[in-house]
Amino acid sequence: MSDRTVLVVDDEFAIRDMLRMALEIVDYRCLEADNIQDAHAIVVDQRPDIVLLDWMLPGGSGIELLRRLKRDEATREMPVIMLTAKTAEDNVIQGLDVGADDYITKPFAPRELIARIKALLRRAGGAEANERMQVSELVLDSKSRRVFLADEPLDMGPTEFNLLQFFMAHPERAYTRNQLLDQVWGANVYVEERTVDVHIRRLRKALSAGAKDYSGLIQTVRGTGYRFSARGAPTG
Template structure:
């Protein structure tokens, strides 16, 4: 079945443009024109991805994003924010709210479609896979073993869960709070700075002096895992 995209946009011209380009690329499209309708449709129709405008009637895109991330049934839903706000602080706010990517208006339809495909590739569930891989890092979930290249990587239980979460969502930026919820659990109280300690331990275990660091630190936003992270350090 064709992937279903929920487009949340109150400007008719942009909505028409998005629908035309998405349907031409074999996506199905449903529309919401305000934040409350977006939450309703996301829960009822379970789309494969949400294109979410920042400025919306009734509820802002940022608030819609936060609520989708808090709800168990939509917590893993891929979200791309669309906005005329291009400043770094606004991008960080969008990422901190849980967005997977951020596209500034005006945008190229071909670039937007490329980002949609990239986010959907990264967000495909990998939890049922027995082996997870990023670059030369390989995690065998069944055997509870991790290797990098030709060597074994010895991880504590928390570092193992942290790396597994990153491997299952490669390229996505997670704030400390999101990592706490995903790795430690929403019912466990842990200081957000504890995440930094375990990130340092994970880096120490993963990286030999001659190896690139696959964990990317995004200033004021959080952390991500990708094979080319060292290029962005």
């Protein structure tokens, strides 16, 4: 049995049962909750590696729990995939903006979800060959998975960290959204292109939160996608 633990939060027993069987087939330990109160207690007590979180739940929405997890320093970097029947773009963007790392709409194929889980867990635990990369006063430490600006830590989610890590390892080259999805999310993971735009926006916000605004490092390349350029670092 793998030491990876997945918390499934859904009020439909049939979905929890299906996911439990799919997870156990790939040797993941499965925890279950059908409301946000029990789910939060499990997160605090057992610290799962990843959370599969339904949007609509009794006693409060999944978004409410997501906000709570992302506000808490102890659970802020815990990967979360939203499970939702809501397909409207505004709802999807809301979930990503709050801090979800990915989403999948019902009904979904268990194999696709498992692929996304594996990709997220790889990203959360992976590191580039260069353990420490630096541009001006911005420093990324792959070993501790922390980013510093003028020696002060920046608050950044795991997906934004992985994006920045990839960009800093491959500067001055323009990447399409599909290329970024393949390189950062994984070639076999089914994520829509607009997900990249949401995480780029969050990365820029994180880079602008320090003593100096480093959001200009992430440049939009019209008609292509995005590029990381040291020329966007502030001067003076």
